[in-house]
Amino acid sequence: MNALTFESKPAWDTKDWQLLEALxxxxxxxYAELGRKVQLSAPAVAERVKRLEEAGVITGYRAAIxxxxxxxxxxxxxxxxxxxxxxxxxxxxxxxIPEVLDCRRLAGEDSALxxxxxxxxxxxxxxxxxxxxxxxxxxxxxxxxxxTSHENRPLTLAMRNAAQLTxxx
Amino acid sequence: MNALTFESKPAWDTKDWQLLEALxxxxxxxYAELGRKVQLSAPAVAERVKRLEEAGVITGYRAAIxxxxxxxxxxxxxxxxxxxxxxxxxxxxxxxIPEVLDCRRLAGEDSALxxxxxxxxxxxxxxxxxxxxxxxxxxxxxxxxxxTSHENRPLTLAMRNAAQLTxxx
DNA sequence: GCTGAAATATCCTGGTG
DNA sequence: CACCAGGATATTTCAGC
Numbered sequence: 050m051n052a053l054t055f056e057s058k059p060a061w062d063t064k065d066w067q068l069l070e071a072l073x074x075x076x077x078x079x080y081a082e083l084g085r086k087v088q089l090s091a092p093a094v095a096e097r098v099k100r101l102e103e104a105g106v107i108t109g110y111r112a113a114i115x116x117x118x119x120x121x122x123x124x125x126x127x128x129x130x131x132x133x134x135x136x137x138x139x140x141x142x143x144x145x146i147p148e149v150l151d152c153r154r155l156a157g158e159d160s161a162l163x164x165x166x167x168x169x170x171x172x173x174x175x176x177x178x179x180x181x182x183x184x185x186x187x188x189x190x191x192x193x194x195x196x197t198s199h200e201n202r203p204l205t206l207a208m209r210n211a212a213q214l215t216x217x218x
Numbered sequence: 219m220n221a222l223t224f225e226s227k228p229a230w231d232t233k234d235w236q237l238l239e240a241l242x243x244x245x246x247x248x249y250a251e252l253g254r255k256v257q258l259s260a261p262a263v264a265e266r267v268k269r270l271e272e273a274g275v276i277t278g279y280r281a282a283i284x285x286x287x288x289x290x291x292x293x294x295x296x297x298x299x300x301x302x303x304x305x306x307x308x309x310x311x312x313x314x315i316p317e318v319l320d321c322r323r324l325a326g327e328d329s330a331l332x333x334x335x336x337x338x339x340x341x342x343x344x345x346x347x348x349x350x351x352x353x354x355x356x357x358x359x360x361x362x363x364x365x366t367s368h369e370n371r372p373l374t375l376a377m378r379n380a381a382q383l384t385x386x387x
Numbered sequence: 388g389c390t391g392a393a394a395t396a397t398c399c400t401g402g403t404g
Numbered sequence: 405c406a407c408c409a410g411g412a413t414a415t416t417t418c419a420g421c
Contacts, residue, residue, distance in 0.1 A: 089407085090407070090408055090409085091408095092407080092408070092409085093406075093407055093408075096406085096407085
């Protein structure tokens with residue numbers, strides 16, 4: 050039983066990572082085109098992608114929407130502070146507020162962080178009121194997003210390699 | 219010249235929204251299947267989707283990845299405070315740090331907010347150091363993500379209708 | 388926006404190193 | 405065990421209406 054025993058699952062090789070990168074950039078390209086990019090046949094690509102899906106690495110394929118073009122001109126991050134019991138259930142508590150696009154529970158100064166969209170300042174106020182109405186222990190800090198310079202940047206092989214170096218030094 | 223003049227672009231109708239919802243849930247389904255869901259023929263679906271793409275409503279199709287399954291066990295939000303000139307260029311300044319997945323410039327208590335991933339606490343420390351090295355005026359608050367209860371929740375027609383009510387009351 | 392045909396892509400089976 | 409090759413099936417795309 051040597052070190053390789055623990056590495057019996059060779060994790061993901063370079064081609065898997067290339068497929069991940071390509072699919073993060075454009076999820077609708079066909080297996081044939083992906084195969085051209087990673088130098089593999091279409092069925093081989095299909096098999097690898099299926100493995101990545103089954104392993105839970107790829108969790109789905111989603112269309113990216115620009116909320117501004119649908120009239121949601123305002124995006125804001127809302128920092129939440131609340132008591133323990135309320136925090137623990139933040140997810141359930143905001144599920145009824147569709148303007149809340151992201152919801153994360155945090156360890157640190159803030160209990161949770163929400164990302165919300167709104168069509169106007171009046172609408173944002175309305176959303177904030179609905180959040181505050183959840184529980185009296187909640188207090189919020191609202192920060193308007195001026196610009197989103199990066200969003201959902203793809204995980205890349207280059208990044209993984211750099212991380213390896215950090216681990217090893 | 220009546221009110222309808224300004225509404226000459228009928229914005230997006232119910233079927234467009236249904237297509238958007240379907241594509242946010244699964245970007246890989248074919249036009250035929252989409253057509254079945256919204257009660258339209260495949261070519262009609264293709265044309266609407268193309269219009270949504272050209273209007274910038276749909277900005278792309280991306281595979282959703284679970285960073286944990288690739289060894290990135292840690293996710294953190296980093297609040298940034300820095301001087302005006304530095305803030306204005308946050309996007310460019312962090313572009314060289316691939317662990318920074320999201321970067322938003324904010325109006326309010328914090329100047330910017332980053333979402334980062336890391337493989338370990340040591341790796342997170344390394345990322346933080348690289349961020350601090352950008353400029354001496356930067357100070358940070360790091361918040362570890364305990365749980366992501368919602369991420370990129372889809373924009374829905376129901377939501378749009380509710381917002382309309384807010385505007386009108 | 389619908390129908391029908393041509394081109395293309397996907398999926399499945401089998402075969403090879 | 406992973407990859408490639410081929411044919412059956414389904415999908416996209418472009419005509420014409």
